[in-house]
């Protein structure tokens with residue numbers, strides 16, 4: 001990237017503006033900053049791991065004139081994979097945002113990771129995109145992770161175009177890949193290398209344009225860029241209902257947070273309406289606080305260019321926001337949010353809601369739908385090399401957690417140890433590596449453990465009481481509650497039985513609620529969180545003067561008693577599995593899967609390989625890549641995707657309890 005210092009008068013601000021060294025001529029500095037909305041394309045690149053996302057992005061940057069040479073993942077010198085771990089491993093871990101120009105249009109492009117451990121990274125990028133390019137390896141067709149990201153893009157209703165990459169490979173097949181796309185993605189690919197009605201079809205999502213090429217051999221990348229500009233929508237061509245309530249006021253969504261050693265947290269914003277200026281205040285509806293936006297930057301992978309203002313449809317980086325996290329809605333002021341809420345209500349269209357207190361009055365403010373954070377499936381303890389480093393480790397973990405909402409950190413109340421929870425072995429390994437490289441701490445991680453859950457199998461109703469003598473007074477409480485299994489409902493849900501003439505005081509209800517939540521956070525069998533259960537509070541009796549802490553403790557005991565009486569059941573995470581294996585190694589891979597309690601759903605041929613599709617408990621998949629490599633002399637590959645939780649059989653459950661407790 002070449003930066004030239006030019007002075008631009010925009011109000012009273014001076015800016016450093018980044019221009020392409022040999023990019024398209026005719027671009028004024030003003031153009032570089034203020035781009036008409038119709039000429040913006042916010043797009044993402046999505047695919048299965050290794051399909052060629054980063055290579056294609058590098059070629060786009062080269063042809064757009066933003067780089068002088070083509071970066072190569074195999075040489076570790078790409079623009080978008082700039083993290084040390086990405087360059088070393090040749091994989092994308094975090095989504096990089098790059099802005100460049102093509103045929104009088106600004107393309108804000110996000111290169112997303114393909115590995116299943118970083119699905120969350122793809123999800124939060126998709127949330128802010130207007131269009132996407134799906135890249136396929138023409139010798140493999142539709143692979144497992146492509147299906148996952150395709151479904152994610154369906155959820156956000158994102159218009160897409162397809163690029164069949166790696167057409168130079170001898171095993172590439174255009175026809176088979178197109179058939180595979182039709183069949184597996186259930187779409188009508190419009191095969192083209194030249195292209196106006198296609199745009200209408202793409203925007204209506206009635207078809208998906210498909211191009212082909214070979215990024216490595218520099219074939220088909222310029223037509224792909226032309227297709228991005230010609231077929232994918234501008235931000236104003238996407239319908240966002242909430243915009244009508246805000247009029248010309250700014251409304252933005254924070255979709256990513258990165259920690260920069262010098263500048264502090266960098267918050268990536270997608271601006272849907274209005275304009276935001278540097279050195280201004282903005283109101284965060286989700287956190288109910290006003291933040292100071294000190295600077296605004298345009299992202300060029302790891303390099304940034306300061307801008308005075310960002311307008312609707314753009315993606316920019318905000319500096320100075322201290323409390324904002326991924327998924328938060330930012331608007332001009334609380335007044336603007338309240339006015340938008342009133343407009344929505346007058347039109348009888350309740351928006352997405354966040355409840356807030358304003359001047360002692362509870363008001364409902366419209367927020368944008370945030371990003372779903374997946375449940376972590378693995379956890380382990382983390383310790384600093386010495387007690388003196390504990391504070392530094394806490395700081396590192398707080399920063400990393402703010403960047404990555406799929407990483408959870410909590411303190412185990414029993415052992416006092418810090419516990420890290422994440423999406424997979426690689427995810428936790430990268431976090432450990434980042435703690436070392438970016439924060440200089442040699443953190444020690446305990447063994448990786450599977451995040452089980454607890455639930456019940458039948459209803460139960462119990463009464464529990466607790467008496468304690470404290471300060472020469474008898475504290476006594478009694479709680480009656482029932483539990484009911486609710487498969488697939490997720491976190492515990494609390495209801496209150498109608499009381500006849502017996503109204504519970506708010507502080508009593510709050511104390512019972514916190515007792516239930518505390519009891520459900522550590523189930524009675526092995527201390528795993530309880531889910532898929534409805535708890536109904538039947539009655540609460542409290543002696544006058546009894547402390548609310550005693551009432552909470554009584555509720556925890558009562559809940560655990562009810563859960564055990566209702567047939568305490570451990571749930572274990574299950575993974576969908578796809579293995580590509582040469583015919584000669586099929587039987588040994590299947591035998592190994594059987595030993596891992598795997599279920600095979602289908603086995604079919606894909607060119608010279610057999611494809612095994614099935615499911616397997618996560619607990620039995622630790623270190624599977626090494627085993628598979630050994631069994632097949634490195635000729636097989638596999639992909640895993642979380643597929644919910646399943647009940648363990650009584651024998652498996654007993655084995656786990658014995659392993660964990662020795663009982």
Ligand SMILES: Nc1nc2c(ncn2[C@@H]2O[C@H](COP(=O)(O)OP(=O)(O)OP(=O)(O)O)[C@@H](O)[C@H]2O)c(=O)[nH]1
Pocket residue numbers: 047048049050051052053054055056073074090091092093112113114115165166167168169213214215216217
């Ligand atoms: N033969 C051939 N190889 C390619 C082509 N495009 C990329 N590759 C190679 O495929 C491998 C993966 O390429 P990447 O660009 O890192 O793929 P990716 O999709 O970004 O990978 P992740 O970020 O790890 O998901 C590298 O070894 C590339 O050199 C192509 O058109 N033809």
